[in-house]
Each structure stands twice: as C-alpha cells, then as structure tokens.
Amino acid sequence: MKDQPIKTGTLSILIVIAVISLAVLSILAYQTSRADYERSREYADATTVIYQVEAEGESWRASVDEVFFTQNTSTLTDAQLEQMLPDGTTVEDGVVKATFTEPVGSADGTATLTAELARSGSGYEVRTWTVERTGARSGESTYESIL
Amino acid sequence: MKRGISFYIETVVLIVMIVLASTVLVQLFANSASRSRSAAQLMGATSAARSAAEAFSGTETDETVARTLEGVCLTSDDYLSDVVVAYFNDAGGISTADEAALVAVITSEDELQTSGDLRAAHIRIYDASAFVGASDTYQQVLDRASTVSAAYTLETRSFVPMHRIMFPMGPGPVIPSAEQESAMTDTAGAMLQVASAATITTQGANAS
Numbered sequence: 001m002k003d004q005p006i007k008t009g010t011l012s013i014l015i016v017i018a019v020i021s022l023a024v025l026s027i028l029a030y031q032t033s034r035a036d037y038e039r040s041r042e043y044a045d046a047t048t049v050i051y052q053v054e055a056e057g058e059s060w061r062a063s064v065d066e067v068f069f070t071q072n073t074s075t076l077t078d079a080q081l082e083q084m085l086p087d088g089t090t091v092e093d094g095v096v097k098a099t100f101t102e103p104v105g106s107a108d109g110t111a112t113l114t115a116e117l118a119r120s121g122s123g124y125e126v127r128t129w130t131v132e133r134t135g136a137r138s139g140e141s142t143y144e145s146i147l
Numbered sequence: 148m149k150r151g152i153s154f155y156i157e158t159v160v161l162i163v164m165i166v167l168a169s170t171v172l173v174q175l176f177a178n179s180a181s182r183s184r185s186a187a188q189l190m191g192a193t194s195a196a197r198s199a200a201e202a203f204s205g206t207e208t209d210e211t212v213a214r215t216l217e218g219v220c221l222t223s224d225d226y227l228s229d230v231v232v233a234y235f236n237d238a239g240g241i242s243t244a245d246e247a248a249l250v251a252v253i254t255s256e257d258e259l260q261t262s263g264d265l266r267a268a269h270i271r272i273y274d275a276s277a278f279v280g281a282s283d284t285y286q287q288v289l290d291r292a293s294t295v296s297a298a299y300t301l302e303t304r305s306f307v308p309m310h311r312i313m314f315p316m317g318p319g320p321v322i323p324s325a326e327q328e329s330a331m332t333d334t335a336g337a338m339l340q341v342a343s344a345a346t347i348t349t350q351g352a353n354a355s
Contacts (some may be wrong), residue, residue: 026175034181036186055304062306063267069262
C-alpha cells in the first residue's frame, strides 16, 4: 500500500470531462436564453407593428365615419363616394375597402390590416377587420365589430 | 508515498485550468440567466401591453379602461388630464398592486370630430420595483415614468363613434333593414289593433 503511486492522470481526465460537460451545458444554456430573447423581441416587434396597422385602420375609419356622418351618402354612387373618402380607399359593389401594410422587423415579413365596410342605407357596417401576418411566423386575427 | 515533480506540475495545471474554466463558465451561465430574465420580462411586458391596448380599444373613457384592468385612474390637479395605472404579474396577467411584477402607465389623447372621438393611447410597461411608493398621485406617476426606462411601449388608436359616446353601455343603435322595418310596422299595427280592441272591451265592461 505504501508504494502505490497516486493516480493523478485519472483525476485529470475526470476533471477535464467534467469541465467539458459543464462547457457544453453552458453553451446550450446560452443558446437557449438567446433564442428565448430573440423570440420575445420578435413577439414585441410584431405586436408593435400589428397595433401600428390597427391604429392606421382606426384613423382611416374615423375619416370614413366623418364622411358618412356629415354627408347624405345614401344617394351617392360608389364612384362618387370613393372620391370623398381618404386616399387608398376603394368602393366596389357597396363595399368600402382599404388595406394597410407595415414591415415587421428587418426581415420578418409584414403585418397587413384589411378593412371592409359594407354600405347600409346612409351608414355602414364593418364587414371585415383582419390583421394578417406574413413571413417567418404567419398568422391571422379577426374581430367582429359590434357596430 | 512519493510525489514526483510531475505530480505538482499536473496539480498546478489542473488548478489553473479549473479556475479559468470556472471563470468563463460562471460568466456564461450568469449571462444566460440574465438574458432569460430579460426575455421573460419582455414577453410579460408585451402581453401586458396587449391587454392594456385591448382594454383601451373596447372602452370609451380612461375610467372604464382602469376599471377593466382593475387599476386606478389618476387625475391631474387641473382636472384636464388622466393617467391610468394598472398592475400585472410577470406573465402579463392582471394583478394587485402588492403582488405586481409590472406596472402599466397609460396616457391618452382625444381627437374629437363630428362623428365621434379618435382616441390615441400611449402604453408604457415598467418593472414594478421602480414604482414602489410612487403611484399615488398623477404627478408622482408621470415624474417616475419620465425618469425610469420602460420595458416595452405600445401605441394604439381607437375610434369611438358618437353613439358609443352617448350610450357607452349599450351596443349602439340598430338600423333595421326595409324588410325588418315593414315587419315591425305590421307587428306594431297588429299590437295597436289588439290594444285598441282591449280598450274598447274594457270601456264596454266599465260602461256596463
């Protein structure tokens, strides 16, 4: 027992294996946290842009509503009505339509709001109000207006 | 037990290697933990901002926004401006002030027009720790909000038509179609006939 040499080589190998394992674990943890952060950033950017196109749509709707409220639109043809509405608005078959598109991030597609208002007498009803995401993470959300 | 010079060299090399590796790995793990916390906070803040934006879109006044989010609406000393303060947990769900991880500060502007009100909201989400003891008055909230950086900000707009301003609790007027109007007129006419017949009968009964 007295003459048995201390086996430092085995200990070194064990420590090297432990360090390598920890290094791999730390790299994986770092990659995961980075991916989590990028996902969060992307979600935040997409939310900002989606609400930006929503805001553009609401401003547009306010302008359209002002025309319907102040003018007697029931006697107007679609073409006549289109001339009174904001730029980028089309009126076809009694449907007032506009789309608003904004880019999401630098290379992550777009968010597009499609708004359609159906003429009804001297007023209108919201027929479509859809936000669609194109690009890396596509999706669509809609709501039915209470109007 | 004899220990040669190679043992000591190997031991020193191992210790140096362990110290170096530990330093690098601890930094990497700390960086990962910090980034994960930032990611979770940003995700929660974004969800909280979305909730606030939806509450803003679905209501007509700052008071109703505050009520929907179970927050408070603070008014300026001159009674001209409001700020809504709402509290959220770290996942973006509505929370109480005591348990909140995030604080939403919502200011809004009204652009009145003939047909309604185009409202614009500026929603800022902060770490709740920055607002401890500073959310009692309108001025306190605005002062703190201007000095602390927000975790996330969101701008949104909502158009409130005139009928929703005048009748905020109801769904708004329903304009009947020509067929519905005709059916309603027929029904009303029938009801009037029944009512007048009943009146005549009652009068007749009274007379007798």
